[in-house]
Amino acid sequence: MSELLKIDNVTINFGGLTAVDSLNMTLTEGNIRALIGPNGAGKSTIFNLVTGIYTPSKGRIIFRGQIINKLPPHKITGRGIARTFQNIRLFSELSVIDNVKIGYHCRSRGSFIDALLRSPAIKREEAHTHERALTCLALMELADKAEEVAGNLSYGEQRRLEIARALATNPALLCLDEPAAGMNPIEKEKLANIIRKIKEMGITIFLVEHDMKFVMNLAEKVTVLDYGKIIASGTPAEVQRNPAVIEAYLGKEVV
Amino acid sequence: MFWQQLINGITLGSTYALIALGYTMVYGIIQLINFAHGEIYMIGAFVGVVAVTVFQLNIFIALFVAMTVCIIIGVSVERIAYKPLRRSTRLAPLISAIGVSIFLQTLMTLIAGPQAVGFPQVINDQLYHIGSVTVSKVQVIILILASALMVGLQLIIKYLRIGKAMRAASEDYDTASLMGINVNRVISFTFALGSALAAAGGVMVGMYFNSIHPLMGVMAGTKAFCAAVLGGIGSIPGAMLGGLFLGVAEVGGVALGYGGYRDAIAFTLLILVLLFKPTGLLGRPIQRKV
Amino acid sequence: MDSLLTNYISPYYIKIFTLVGIYIIIALGLNFISGVTGQLSFGHAAFVSIGAYTAAILTTRLQLPFLPSLLVGGLLAAVVGILLGFPILRLTGDYLGIATLGFGEIVIVVFQNMDITGGTIGLSGIAKNTSLSLVVLVVIFTIWSMYRLENSRFGRALMAIREDEIAANVMGINITAYKIQAFGIGTFFAGIGGGLYAHMIQYLNPTDFGFSRSFEYLTFVVLGGLGSIPGTILGTTVLTLAPEFLRFVAEYRMMIYGALMVIMMIFRPRGLLGGVNLSKKIRALKNKKKTTIPSDAR
Numbered sequence: 001m002s003e004l005l006k007i008d009n010v011t012i013n014f015g016g017l018t019a020v021d022s023l024n025m026t027l028t029e030g031n032i033r034a035l036i037g038p039n040g041a042g043k044s045t046i047f048n049l050v051t052g053i054y055t056p057s058k059g060r061i062i063f064r065g066q067i068i069n070k071l072p073p074h075k076i077t078g079r080g081i082a083r084t085f086q087n088i089r090l091f092s093e094l095s096v097i098d099n100v101k102i103g104y105h106c107r108s109r110g111s112f113i114d115a116l117l118r119s120p121a122i123k124r125e126e127a128h129t130h131e132r133a134l135t136c137l138a139l140m141e142l143a144d145k146a147e148e149v150a151g152n153l154s155y156g157e158q159r160r161l162e163i164a165r166a167l168a169t170n171p172a173l174l175c176l177d178e179p180a181a182g183m184n185p186i187e188k189e190k191l192a193n194i195i196r197k198i199k200e201m202g203i204t205i206f207l208v209e210h211d212m213k214f215v216m217n218l219a220e221k222v223t224v225l226d227y228g229k230i231i232a233s234g235t236p237a238e239v240q241r242n243p244a245v246i247e248a249y250l251g252k253e254v255v
Numbered sequence: 256m257f258w259q260q261l262i263n264g265i266t267l268g269s270t271y272a273l274i275a276l277g278y279t280m281v282y283g284i285i286q287l288i289n290f291a292h293g294e295i296y297m298i299g300a301f302v303g304v305v306a307v308t309v310f311q312l313n314i315f316i317a318l319f320v321a322m323t324v325c326i327i328i329g330v331s332v333e334r335i336a337y338k339p340l341r342r343s344t345r346l347a348p349l350i351s352a353i354g355v356s357i358f359l360q361t362l363m364t365l366i367a368g369p370q371a372v373g374f375p376q377v378i379n380d381q382l383y384h385i386g387s388v389t390v391s392k393v394q395v396i397i398l399i400l401a402s403a404l405m406v407g408l409q410l411i412i413k414y415l416r417i418g419k420a421m422r423a424a425s426e427d428y429d430t431a432s433l434m435g436i437n438v439n440r441v442i443s444f445t446f447a448l449g450s451a452l453a454a455a456g457g458v459m460v461g462m463y464f465n466s467i468h469p470l471m472g473v474m475a476g477t478k479a480f481c482a483a484v485l486g487g488i489g490s491i492p493g494a495m496l497g498g499l500f501l502g503v504a505e506v507g508g509v510a511l512g513y514g515g516y517r518d519a520i521a522f523t524l525l526i527l528v529l530l531f532k533p534t535g536l537l538g539r540p541i542q543r544k545v
Numbered sequence: 546m547d548s549l550l551t552n553y554i555s556p557y558y559i560k561i562f563t564l565v566g567i568y569i570i571i572a573l574g575l576n577f578i579s580g581v582t583g584q585l586s587f588g589h590a591a592f593v594s595i596g597a598y599t600a601a602i603l604t605t606r607l608q609l610p611f612l613p614s615l616l617v618g619g620l621l622a623a624v625v626g627i628l629l630g631f632p633i634l635r636l637t638g639d640y641l642g643i644a645t646l647g648f649g650e651i652v653i654v655v656f657q658n659m660d661i662t663g664g665t666i667g668l669s670g671i672a673k674n675t676s677l678s679l680v681v682l683v684v685i686f687t688i689w690s691m692y693r694l695e696n697s698r699f700g701r702a703l704m705a706i707r708e709d710e711i712a713a714n715v716m717g718i719n720i721t722a723y724k725i726q727a728f729g730i731g732t733f734f735a736g737i738g739g740g741l742y743a744h745m746i747q748y749l750n751p752t753d754f755g756f757s758r759s760f761e762y763l764t765f766v767v768l769g770g771l772g773s774i775p776g777t778i779l780g781t782t783v784l785t786l787a788p789e790f791l792r793f794v795a796e797y798r799m800m801i802y803g804a805l806m807v808i809m810m811i812f813r814p815r816g817l818l819g820g821v822n823l824s825k826k827i828r829a830l831k832n833k834k835k836t837t838i839p840s841d842a843r
Binding site: 051053072073074077078082083085089090091092093094098101102103105106108109110111112114115116118122125126129165169 | 715
């Protein structure tokens with residue numbers, strides 16, 4: 001299988017702090033790749049680098065053979081990378097369906113003049129956006145909440161809405177930043193199934209997660225990060241046996 | 256010529272600085288642009304006039320009276336118009352502040368009439384010559400008073416318990432309240448300090464220009480606010496620096512023949528600073544957290 | 546049309562209603578910038594003044610017809626808004642507000658120092674071309690435009706920016722481009738309102754467009770309900786009529802007006818119609834119709 005995303009020797013400094021240090025990582029198309037590590041290891045920073053919120057101090061990020069690390073976030077989304085946020089960032093005063101429709105922004109057209117004129121083509125486009133949004137909501141089992149205000153959803157529903165919104169951008173790579181945080185075991189199981197379903201749609205998944213068990217059952221390959229550096233990488237079983245990982249991440253009492 | 260303009264600029268600037276301090280302290284703690292602050296300054300000037308003309312008080316006692324009256328008004332305004340809105344949307348207290356501002360302006364216009372009121376000459380017009388520079392006695396008094404007040408403010412904030420609480424609340428409001436700081440008292444105290452300084456500024460401007468007006472707070476307040484932003488809003492030394500900088504720039508601009516654009520100088524500086532250093536000259540950098 | 550109206554309504558009321566209409570156009574423009582897109586502007590009156598002076602200068606000095614002059618005024622306000630938007634829309638929140646305030650004051654000072662605007666003396670001799678019926682037409686057009694703009698891909702992008710800039714950006718929205726467009730549209734309506742105002746009052750003075758005026762427009766919008774079209778209309782109407790109805794208290798009226806602003810904010814901090822969304826109400830009505838059909842069939 002071909003490589004989708006290549007993080008090539010990427011470093012980022014904030015003031016004196018090196019949050020990510022000469023990182024190399026390659027994501028294979030169609031896989032679920034997990035990124036784990038203790039708090040402050042630099043996991044979310046990597047997502048911010050990949051999605052263009054931060055620009056690397058050094059190194060390149062290559063997506064589908066093209067360098068993307070100089071592009072602004074909205075262009076990167078257009079290229080096919082979508083993400084969710086660790087600390088849910090929904091458009092909380094808007095309706096659930098509008099949140100998802102905004103996700104479809106980069107796959108549709110329509111200037112302010114189109115908004116005023118509402119030509120038949122634009123009406124068709126709106127109808128298509130609506131359908132598309134409903135499909136994404138249905139996939140995340142939120143279709144019945146479409147007209148509710150996003151801020152009124154339960155915590156778990158908000159996490160799923162974030163995924164629905166990201167899916168609406170029609171991504172090739174979906175970055176999920178701690179999607180299971182704050183969920184109970186039943187919700188987590190449901191989420192794992194949804195993530196598998198998304199994978200079956202041909203979307204590559206990049207997953208940052210704290211919950212080891214959740215990751216181990218889901219990912220093909222796990223990368224462990226500590227202090228901005230990769231300390232181990234391999235199948236879940238391999239990583240679990242790695243002494244460096246056990247020391248850095250799992251803590252000594254596990255041994 | 257240069258030194259003369261500099262002295263004039265610093266005199267004007269120190270009054271801006273006194274008003275700017277109130278804006279910056281309040282903004283530092285509750286992130287509110289207190290648009291009624293200019294009116295407190297205006298009221299301070301009027302109380303000063305009444306004290307020296309009607310009650311025939313000494314100018315320094317008049318200054319003290321003006322400061323006291325403005326403390327009462329400033330703290331009451333906070334209690335009535337801002338406190339109920341502390342946990343509401345960002346724009347609500349702003350609109351409330353504009354309402355207070357309109358209220359106080361009209362109130363003073365009703366009391367004193369819409370015309371300018373003369374401020375009696377309370378300081379004799381003695382001039383001091385230092386080389387080519389001429390300094391009037393009023394200027395000397397303004398500079399000494401303003402410096403004394405600013406030093407006093409620094410001492411309060413550095414060494415007094417309530418001053419330390421103010422700094423803590425401005426650093427992190429929620430944590431400060433969790434640490435057992437009585438935030439309501441801190442906010443009241445902040446308004447009291449700011450109002451006292453603005454009142455002093457009002458009396459000094461009255462002394463300096465010999466004329467006061469119910470609408471004088473609008474432009475002076477806005478410019479002082481610019482000064483606070485120039486220096487870095489939330490920063491006390493920043494407000495002082497910003498005020499002085501603005502005063503010097505304005506006097507300098509007029510001296511260079513841009514008198515017609517006098518009011519634009521402050522705002523042009525403001526926009527330039529915002530574009531190139533959005534947090535102001537002495538402001539702390541904002542961190543973008545994702 | 547207006548001459549017909551004068552048979553039924555006193556000229557005084559026609560004047561007041563015309564003014565309310567003009568303010569609605571201007572306030573809806575501001576609501577688009579601050580309410581829909583979430584970008585604080587304390588300098589809206591400056592764009593009104595650009596439209597007012599442009600239209601007035603075109604009709605008085607160049608003898609151009611009124612309607613094209615009005616349009617040019619709106620467009621020029623929009624162009625200035627867009628040019629200003631490029632550098633300053635990088636700023637957020639209060640900082641943006643302050644920068645727009647500063648810009649507004651600079652515009653006033655520039656007008657005071659120009660010859661063609663009549664400087665500090667002001668510009669007089671403007672023909673009375675603005676009629677109540679014309680204003681009503683423009684108000685309807687403005688409401689229609691706002692409604693369509695908000696309920697579109699374009700409008701959703703603006704609201705996304707208001708809600709969370711970073712998330713909007715990551716959803717593929719070019720934040721700067723959209724903010725600038727919103728600013729241009731909002732300032733266009735400010736300019737149109739300004740042109741109408743100039744040809745109603747027939748005299749312009751730079752001091753009529755200072756930041757106190759900008760705050761007045763902001764008050765209309767916030768008091769009515771930030772982001773709500775009916776809220777903005779209601780807020781503008783109530784606050785424009787309030788001083789008229791308060792005339793019986795004579796000189797106390799502005800004092801009461803100020804106090805009312807404080808009281809209304811304390812009791813309805815989100816505005817009279819805060820959280821009420823016209824388009825959502827209409828959509829809900831439409832949906833109700835759809836869902837009631839099968840129950841009727843039953």
